[in-house]
Amino acid sequence: NGVITLDPGYKNTGSCQSAITFLDGEKGILRYRGYAIEELAEKADFLEVAYLLIFGELPNKEQLEKFHADIKSHSVVDDDVKKIIDAFPKSAHPMGVLSSLTSALTAFNPSSVNVDSEEEMYNAIVRILGKFPVLVAWTMRKKRGLPLEYGDDNLGYVENVLKMMFKSPNHDYVQNEVLVNALDKLLILHADHEQNCSTSTVRITGSSHAGLFVSLSAGISALWGPLHGGANQAVLEMLEAIKEDGGDTKKYMAKAKDKNDPFRLMGFGHRVYKNFDPRAKIIKVAADEVLSDLGVEDPILDIAKGLEKEALEDQYFVDRKLYPNVDFYSGIIYRAMGIPVEMFTVMFALGRLPGWIAQWREMRLRKEPIGRPRQLYTGETLRSFTPIEKR
Numbered sequence: 001n002g003v004i005t006l007d008p009g010y011k012n013t014g015s016c017q018s019a020i021t022f023l024d025g026e027k028g029i030l031r032y033r034g035y036a037i038e039e040l041a042e043k044a045d046f047l048e049v050a051y052l053l054i055f056g057e058l059p060n061k062e063q064l065e066k067f068h069a070d071i072k073s074h075s076v077v078d079d080d081v082k083k084i085i086d087a088f089p090k091s092a093h094p095m096g097v098l099s100s101l102t103s104a105l106t107a108f109n110p111s112s113v114n115v116d117s118e119e120e121m122y123n124a125i126v127r128i129l130g131k132f133p134v135l136v137a138w139t140m141r142k143k144r145g146l147p148l149e150y151g152d153d154n155l156g157y158v159e160n161v162l163k164m165m166f167k168s169p170n171h172d173y174v175q176n177e178v179l180v181n182a183l184d185k186l187l188i189l190h191a192d193h194e195q196n197c198s199t200s201t202v203r204i205t206g207s208s209h210a211g212l213f214v215s216l217s218a219g220i221s222a223l224w225g226p227l228h229g230g231a232n233q234a235v236l237e238m239l240e241a242i243k244e245d246g247g248d249t250k251k252y253m254a255k256a257k258d259k260n261d262p263f264r265l266m267g268f269g270h271r272v273y274k275n276f277d278p279r280a281k282i283i284k285v286a287a288d289e290v291l292s293d294l295g296v297e298d299p300i301l302d303i304a305k306g307l308e309k310e311a312l313e314d315q316y317f318v319d320r321k322l323y324p325n326v327d328f329y330s331g332i333i334y335r336a337m338g339i340p341v342e343m344f345t346v347m348f349a350l351g352r353l354p355g356w357i358a359q360w361r362e363m364r365l366r367k368e369p370i371g372r373p374r375q376l377y378t379g380e381t382l383r384s385f386t387p388i389e390k391r
């Protein structure tokens with residue numbers, strides 16, 4: 001009708017119809033394709049969840065085996081990708097490297113761009129699911145100065161990710177079931193979250209019929225920010241700073257409430273969850289379990305628990321319905337697993353990959369129109385041009 005409704009941050013605007021993820025922020029409910037996140041985190045593995053998100057149903061044994069075999073058949077990246085990695089300074093943030101490499105993969109896999117049929121989409125999907133963990137592992141290996149090598153095709157998807165990340169020329173690699181299970185759970189919890197910032201970015205980029213890989217690269221860039229996926233790194237840096245500062249949580253609580261201070265309590269608050277984040281509840285328990293299974297004592301876990309308790313009792317946080325989100329405890333687990341802090345958001349991206357893919361595929365199959373928000377113009381009215389010498 002020509003009337004433009006202004007909704008900064010799209011707080012009340014639905015951008016699409018979707019059958020993938022159900023989220024009730026008031027009740028703290030999250031379901032993938034109708035399955036409760038609590039049940040999936042306990043009983044499923046990450047690859048099953050990826051299949052569920054992308055294709056709509058849990059796979060049977062044959063479907064899962066074929067899916068995994070197709071992914072494995074695409075788990076080699078072009079050797080020239082190593083040269084691109086070599087060109088980055090060692091100090092480069094892994095999220096920038098990952099986003100660039102994901103985009104660069106298009107050049108080596110041009111058939112992944114014009115994908116109109118379901119079969120072409122499937123081929124692009126298994127390609128990226130095969131290659132992405134390699135890129136994830138190599139961004140970390142680059143940081144650590146380790147040779148860029150592949151994993152082991154006989155392993156499960158998540159087992160292989162860990163092997164690719166951690167195997168070293170200096171010692172034999174031994175699979176640790178605690179780490180595999182912990183990573184599996186974290187990846188499942190991050191696998192989709194309906195129309196969040198990065199997913200909306202993937203959908204809107206893909207809506208111009210740009211290819212899958214560049215749409216994902218755009219999503220990775222969106223995820224990087226500290227208000228979104230980058231929060232997991234920011235939380236750990238915040239907890240570390242509090243520890244260095246003598247554990248004075250009250251000081252940081254006061255900073256978070258001070259409207260003249262840009263500091264926010266990282267890992268707290270959520271656009272949609274206004275009661276609790278169901279993922280945070282699962283992760284808090286997992287953090288205790290993983291640290292105790294690994295025999296790690298981390299004073300930062302106590303600081304996090306203390307901060308959570310104080311915030312939950314504080315009127316500022318109560319009034320604004322601010323609760324710990326998925327990122328409040330995830331970094332503590334990643335740290336216990338030996339993953340460097342700059343890699344935390346990369347791990348989030350690895351988990352979110354199937355969600356981004358599922359949302360991109362749904363958008364293309366529904367033949368959604370190009371995403372193109374409108375605006376309310378607030379600039380100058382018509383002016384005449386002033387020559388440069390008169391300005």
Ligand code: CMC
Pocket residue numbers: 009193196226227228229231256257263264265266267268269270271272320322325326327
């Ligand atoms: N610390 C202190 N105050 C906060 C915080 C926080 N973490 N989060 C929100 N507020 C205040 C905010 O200042 C505002 O106060 P007022 O009404 O007095 O102006 C009020 O709460 C509402 O905040 P908002 O910024 O309007 O809420 P939003 O829905 O636009 O933002 C958010 C949601 C997640 C970006 C925000 O809560 C935040 O910045 N949290 C910290 C970063 C973080 O943990 N991000 C991870 C999100 S979960 C993982 C993911 O899916 O990416």
